[in-house]
């Protein structure tokens with residue numbers, strides 16, 4: 135990433151003159167000399183708190199989404215929120231300003247949103263929005279599946295791809311040589327099906343079978 139474009143303001147902190155390394159911990163910036171800012175041999179306790187070396191320096195940014203970066207020998211505060219930088223959020227976005235740290239669908243702020251939060255391509259979804267979308271996709275897939283195209287009990291060699299017997303979604307299965315296979319859950323329609331394998335002439339063939347009623351109502355997560 136070219137940080138030059140996103141630098142916001144100079145980080146004035148005379149104590150940092152001989153420091154060239156920084157670690158981000160939440161919005162905290164921990165400056166250190168070498169190897170690690172933490173005392174080595176210190177066990178990581180349940181709360182994740184480790185003891186900082188005496189020469190480690192903690193500085194809080196002027197804005198939550200800023201992080202410190204050494205650019206051409208000077209420390210700068212750099213904007214880390216992609217949307218503030220004119221980009222889109224992604225699966226891996228982990229710095230967001232308070233304005234943009236919201237559910238991509240309903241706009242609920244992170245602190246108010248239903249949990250768990252789900253990382254998605256264009257920013258995270260709150261739990262409610264996640265399940266609303268998941269159920270829409272599920273119902274669409276179940277309704278659109280042409281069941282006449284699926285013959286239950288026929289074995290196929292699809293390089294490990296068998297069809298979900300409820301919605302027709304291709305299901306990838308990594309065969310590990312064990313013909314005893316656990317029941318599978320389709321990640322589109324969320325129904326559970328049985329998957330069986332058999333060997334014939336050196337090939338492994340698969341078949342899938344319904345083990346519950348096809349249900350169009352909303353899936354209720356546990």
Ligand SMILES: [Zn+2]
Nearest residue numbers: 215218231234
């Ligand atoms: Zn932002």
Ligand SMILES: [Zn+2]
Nearest residue numbers: 237240260263
């Ligand atoms: Zn939402």
Ligand SMILES: [Zn+2]
Nearest residue numbers: 298301320323
């Ligand atoms: Zn399915």
